[in-house]
Amino acid sequence: MRMNIKRMSLKQLQALINDGGPEVYAQVVEVLGSDPRGGAQKLVRQCRARLEALERERERLQRMYTYERQLWAKGYKLVAGINEVGRGPLAGPVVAAAVILPGEVELFGLEDVKRLSSKRRKELYDLIQEKAVAVGIGMVHPDGIDEAHVMLATYKAMAKAVENLPVTPDYLLTDGLHLPGVSQPQAPIPGGDSQSCSVAAAAVVAKVARDEYMIEMDKQYPQYGFANHKGYGTQEHRLALQRYGPCPLHRKSHGVVQEAAPLTGVLFADD
Amino acid sequence: MGRRSTTAVGRAGEEAACQFLTAQGYRILHRNLRFRAGELDVVAEEDGTLVFVEVKTRSGSSYGTAAEAITPRKREQLVRLAFIYLARQGQERPCRFDVVTVAPTPGGGWQCELIRNAFGIR
Numbered sequence: 199m200r201m202n203i204k205r206m207s208l209k210q211l212q213a214l215i216n217d218g219g220p221e222v223y224a225q226v227v228e229v230l231g232s233d234p235r236g237g238a239q240k241l242v243r244q245c246r247a248r249l250e251a252l253e254r255e256r257e258r259l260q261r262m263y264t265y266e267r268q269l270w271a272k273g274y275k276l277v278a279g280i281n282e283v284g285r286g287p288l289a290g291p292v293v294a295a296a297v298i299l300p301g302e303v304e305l306f307g308l309e310d311v312k313r314l315s316s317k318r319r320k321e322l323y324d325l326i327q328e329k330a331v332a333v334g335i336g337m338v339h340p341d342g343i344d345e346a347h348v349m350l351a352t353y354k355a356m357a358k359a360v361e362n363l364p365v366t367p368d369y370l371l372t373d374g375l376h377l378p379g380v381s382q383p384q385a386p387i388p389g390g391d392s393q394s395c396s397v398a399a400a401a402v403v404a405k406v407a408r409d410e411y412m413i414e415m416d417k418q419y420p421q422y423g424f425a426n427h428k429g430y431g432t433q434e435h436r437l438a439l440q441r442y443g444p445c446p447l448h449r450k451s452h453g454v455v456q457e458a459a460p461l462t463g464v465l466f467a468d469d
Numbered sequence: 470m471g472r473r474s475t476t477a478v479g480r481a482g483e484e485a486a487c488q489f490l491t492a493q494g495y496r497i498l499h500r501n502l503r504f505r506a507g508e509l510d511v512v513a514e515e516d517g518t519l520v521f522v523e524v525k526t527r528s529g530s531s532y533g534t535a536a537e538a539i540t541p542r543k544r545e546q547l548v549r550l551a552f553i554y555l556a557r558q559g560q561e562r563p564c565r566f567d568v569v570t571v572a573p574t575p576g577g578g579w580q581c582e583l584i585r586n587a588f589g590i591r
Contacts, residue, residue, distance in 0.1 A: 346557075350548065353552070354590055378566060378589050379586060379589010
């Protein structure tokens with residue numbers, strides 16, 4: 199490989215760098231480091247910059263294992279990150295995921311799921327599914343659109359995600375929510391998406407799983423455009439809702455829920 | 470299952486439970502908090518955790534375990550009420566569900582048993 203690189207033209211090298219990985223960068227720097235040609239030095243600078251970016255990314259990911267590392271050091275082996283998506287939309291379930299990572303897996307590009315493109319999310323999703331010790335998913339349709347219903351569905355989905363893990367975790371890291379009634383110790387990590395790889399990975403899994411579900415539901419209820427907005431309140435969705443009325447996936451609003459339903463119009467006695 | 474709070478025994482039992490919880494270091498926030506969907510016996514706070522406490526008062530004759538006392542349906546109802554409460558408070562915070570069983574003693578007192586984290590969300 200190294201001999202090859204020495205014999206290559208600068209043009210060939212550029213092509214190699216463009217679709218090569220970190221090993222290529224290091225070799226180019228080594229081989230061309232003392233090459234006087236301007237083009238060679240340009241390639242070296244390019245490779246150095248890429249290596250530095252890679253190093254920064256490694257460090258960032260290592261920081262995102264701070265909580266996990268502490269717990270692993272304490273002897274917890276199966277630390278599950280838990281996260282949830284779908285609290286805000288007008289339709290569809292709240293989806294939670296629990297992810298147990300085997301150690302400091304380098305999930306390059308993993309960050310707050312809201313900042314990832316759908317393509318990147320899917321790539322990370324596949325990588326997480328491949329590397330994770332266990333992945334559990336919980337899906338719950340809220341009975342209503344108001345906060346109490348959605349929160350209840352959120353917690354239920356989280357509990358289900360943990361339950362659906364093929365192994366029992368011994369510690370839970372959540373995205374700031376405290377899950378009542380579980381036997382494991384837990385720590386809420388506010389802003390966990392950017393603080394913990396397990397929590398961020400769980401968000402990616404939940405998001406991709408929910409999107410896939412909504413795309414599937416689009417076939418059943420094609421008039422709303424679920425494949426595009428996934429149930430969120432876009433203009434397309436609102437217009438369709440006005441035109442066709444709600445489907446079973448839509449969260450019931452206060453006005454729509456019948457008086458007899460147990461959770462409507464609840465009041466404190468002393469209100 | 471009748472409305473315990475409407476019976477004198479139930480009310481006395483709840484009073485005993487609250488005294489017991491206070492002695493355990495709980496801060497009682499609400500008692501008999503009514504919603505259209507039902508009632509939360511006691512809402513308390515312990516070490517920053519919000520605790521929804523279901524009080525089970527036994528009459529002298531019948532006896533059973535606390536686990537028997539909370540049916541899955543009742544549990545589901547309590548969890549729902551708790552989330553209505555949380556939503557009304559407008560904040561998410563650590564919470565759990567405890568059960569206190571209260572039984573009258575022959576001497577005219579009450580025997581209380583506390584089960585912390587008695588159940589969770591299913």
